[in-house]
Amino acid sequence: MTTATAPRRVHPLSPVAHAGQALAPLLAGVVLAGQGIPFVGRILLVLLALALVAFFGWLSWLRTSFWFDADGDLRVSTGILFRNERRVQLSRLQAVEVHRPFVARMVGLADVRPEVAGGERAKVRIAFLAEADAHALRNELLARSAGIRGDAQEAPVAPERALVRVPGGDLALSMVMNESLIVAILVGGVVVLGALVSGESASLLGLFLAGGIPSVGLLSGFLTFYDFTVAESPDGLRIRSGLLSTRSQTVPPGRVQAVRIDQPLLWRGKGWVRITVNVAGAGGSDDNDAGAILLPVAPYAVARDLLQRVLPGVNLDAVPVHGVPSAARWRAPLQHRRLAAGSDADVFVARSGWLVRRTVVVPHARAQSVRVTQGPWQRRLRLATVHLDSTPGRITPMAAHRDALDARALAEEQLVLARAARRSFRPEHWMTQPPDPGGSPP
Amino acid sequence: MSVPVVDDAFAPPSTGWRRVSTSLATARRLVAVTVFGVVAVLVVVLVVLVAPAWAALLAAVLAGAVLAWLWWLIGRQVAAIGYAERADDLLVTHGILFRQLVVVPYGRMQLVDVAAGPLDRRFGIARVQLHTAAATTDAVIAGLPAAEAARLRDQLAALGEARSAGL
Numbered sequence: 001m002t003t004a005t006a007p008r009r010v011h012p013l014s015p016v017a018h019a020g021q022a023l024a025p026l027l028a029g030v031v032l033a034g035q036g037i038p039f040v041g042r043i044l045l046v047l048l049a050l051a052l053v054a055f056f057g058w059l060s061w062l063r064t065s066f067w068f069d070a071d072g073d074l075r076v077s078t079g080i081l082f083r084n085e086r087r088v089q090l091s092r093l094q095a096v097e098v099h100r101p102f103v104a105r106m107v108g109l110a111d112v113r114p115e116v117a118g119g120e121r122a123k124v125r126i127a128f129l130a131e132a133d134a135h136a137l138r139n140e141l142l143a144r145s146a147g148i149r150g151d152a153q154e155a156p157v158a159p160e161r162a163l164v165r166v167p168g169g170d171l172a173l174s175m176v177m178n179e180s181l182i183v184a185i186l187v188g189g190v191v192v193l194g195a196l197v198s199g200e201s202a203s204l205l206g207l208f209l210a211g212g213i214p215s216v217g218l219l220s221g222f223l224t225f226y227d228f229t230v231a232e233s234p235d236g237l238r239i240r241s242g243l244l245s246t247r248s249q250t251v252p253p254g255r256v257q258a259v260r261i262d263q264p265l266l267w268r269g270k271g272w273v274r275i276t277v278n279v280a281g282a283g284g285s286d287d288n289d290a291g292a293i294l295l296p297v298a299p300y301a302v303a304r305d306l307l308q309r310v311l312p313g314v315n316l317d318a319v320p321v322h323g324v325p326s327a328a329r330w331r332a333p334l335q336h337r338r339l340a341a342g343s344d345a346d347v348f349v350a351r352s353g354w355l356v357r358r359t360v361v362v363p364h365a366r367a368q369s370v371r372v373t374q375g376p377w378q379r380r381l382r383l384a385t386v387h388l389d390s391t392p393g394r395i396t397p398m399a400a401h402r403d404a405l406d407a408r409a410l411a412e413e414q415l416v417l418a419r420a421a422r423r424s425f426r427p428e429h430w431m432t433q434p435p436d437p438g439g440s441p442p
Numbered sequence: 443m444s445v446p447v448v449d450d451a452f453a454p455p456s457t458g459w460r461r462v463s464t465s466l467a468t469a470r471r472l473v474a475v476t477v478f479g480v481v482a483v484l485v486v487v488l489v490v491l492v493a494p495a496w497a498a499l500l501a502a503v504l505a506g507a508v509l510a511w512l513w514w515l516i517g518r519q520v521a522a523i524g525y526a527e528r529a530d531d532l533l534v535t536h537g538i539l540f541r542q543l544v545v546v547p548y549g550r551m552q553l554v555d556v557a558a559g560p561l562d563r564r565f566g567i568a569r570v571q572l573h574t575a576a577a578t579t580d581a582v583i584a585g586l587p588a589a590e591a592a593r594l595r596d597q598l599a600a601l602g603e604a605r606s607a608g609l
Contacts (some may be wrong), residue, residue, distance in 0.1 A: 079522075117575055177506070192551065222604045314607045367549070368546075368550050368579055369544055369545060369550060369579040369581065370544070371543065371545070371578075372451055372452070372542070372543040373538070373542045373543075374451060374452070374540070374541045374542075375540050376540070379541070384451045387578065388577055389574065392576070393578055396578065405450070405451060407451050408450070408451040408452070415530070415531060415545055415547065418547065418569040419547065422549055
């Protein structure tokens with residue numbers, strides 16, 4: 001066991017960065033709510049609010065510190081009135097994110113978010129550090145989690161190699177080629193047309209609906225995923241993106257719980273797909289879209305190659321899948337032709353979807369429990385659904401509407417395969433273990 | 443390490459299902475009768491006040507029929523709950539209309555909850571819930587006799603400890 005390190009403070013400019021984040025909502029609030037107040041008054045109001053935010057930010061800066069305890073785990077102490085000390089068990093570290101919100105980035109700061117399984121209550125954020133310190137802390141967290149202990153402040157920087165970079169043009173085009181966007185534009189267009197026919201007054205609202213809401217979504221998606229890069233390092237996958245605010249997420253090997261490859265209808269012509277992942281503790285139920293996206297858009301071949309890096313030794317196209325009986329057409333008339341599931345020694349694969357084609361991949365070593373369910377209608381058709389429970393996230397793996405007997409056999413088979421996989425798979429302390437023979441290629 | 447052969451999607455494992463205590467049905471019936479009974483009496487009284495006698499009689503007969511149906515349904519639901527401990531995993535099944543079978547490998551259990559409300563304690567039963575890292579794992583066994591619940595908890599905890607496999 002090592003000795004505990006001295007407590008460290010966050011960066012003194014942190015209150016400024018916190019205040020900066022509050023600026024946009026404050027301005028919006030004052031503009032919307034402060035109709036009767038003269039202009040100078042509004043500016044004073046904003047300044048006063050900012051000063052308050054900064055003051056509390058300063059108080060919280062005084063009271064925030066972090067260190068590594070004698071067990072080598074991260075401790076974060078926060079709170080002005082109510083003290084709160086969190087312990088992040090690094091053997092359970094699932095991912096580390098370095099986030100640079102726009103204002104913080106302007107003053108050269110970044111926050112560090114170690115992600116451990118355990119839902120919203122377990123979320124820890126160290127805000128803010130100088131960028132270099134944030135990266136050093138990230139490296140230190142990953143190194144300690146990987147089993148490299150010691151008092152060394154300087155954790156080794158893992159060399160990285162770029163795997164995929166999403167071109168800005170592709171990203172923009174892929175976001176425009178979106179069914180819900182097109183539906184929104186069509187609906188908005190109808191509203192505008194109706195307004196033009198009936199009179200002037202409502203057309204502004206129609207224009208707003210037609211153009212405003214979709215383009216805000218489009219713009220924020222573009223800003224979030226701009227310059228999306230996936231790189232490989234011994235620490236794991238590095239996922240970077242963002243134009244104004246940027247984030248850099250590191251997912252150590254073996255932390256990906258489930259993968260889903262989606263192909264929306266309009267992307268078929270281009271052969272594009274999107275990859276979503278479940279990582280315990282990351283990108284859970286909150287609106288943080290970015291945490292769950294491994295690749296916002298890429299040609300299928302690129303996605304398949306990336307998948308091989310995430311799940312070593314898995315060739316998606318080679319996994320045998322079997323369709324569902326024709327009775328399934330009465331339960332799932334649109335997608336029954338696409339429904340298929342199967343597995344090889346490493347992964348479970350399920351295909352589904354009608355307009356959006358989905359392929360879900362779950363490594364056997366990561367499946368939690370297995371469920372077989374059957375509703376009354378399914379029972380009449382002698383069908384049943386097999387669920388492979390994964391950690392909370394965007395992906396809920398299931399093989400829907402299988403033949404009832406086949407479903408139970410499939411479930412039992414997954415259990416046997418998962419048991420075998422668990423025996424040979426230990427992701428904790430990955431750097432001190434002998435390398436996996438089927439691991440990443442040179 | 444072979445995959446068991448089954449002839450029904452919800453067939454019991456070779457050891458058969460262990461069923462839960464019928465006290466669970468009694469407890470649930472008590473709750474149903476109390477809640478539904480209060481509502482039914484109120485409705486019947488209301489009907490007596492505003493409508494002719496035959497309408498009140500009809501309401502009373504209807505309420506009685508619903509109560510009988512609930513009585514029967516609870517009995518069937520409780521009888522459909524079953525669990526089985528296999529060498530490597532725990533099986534839990536429940537449901538009649540919507541049937542479910544959940545299999546939780548011991549190595550995947552994060553924690554085991556035992557809970558007993560006041561009514562449960564009065565009837566000497568408890569519910570055991572298994573949690574994995576997945577929120578969708580729906581492994582609840584209600585209506586276990588208190589001693590069996592304690593035994594199962596200790597057994598599961600020991601097996602989970604021995605086979606724990608991270609996330």
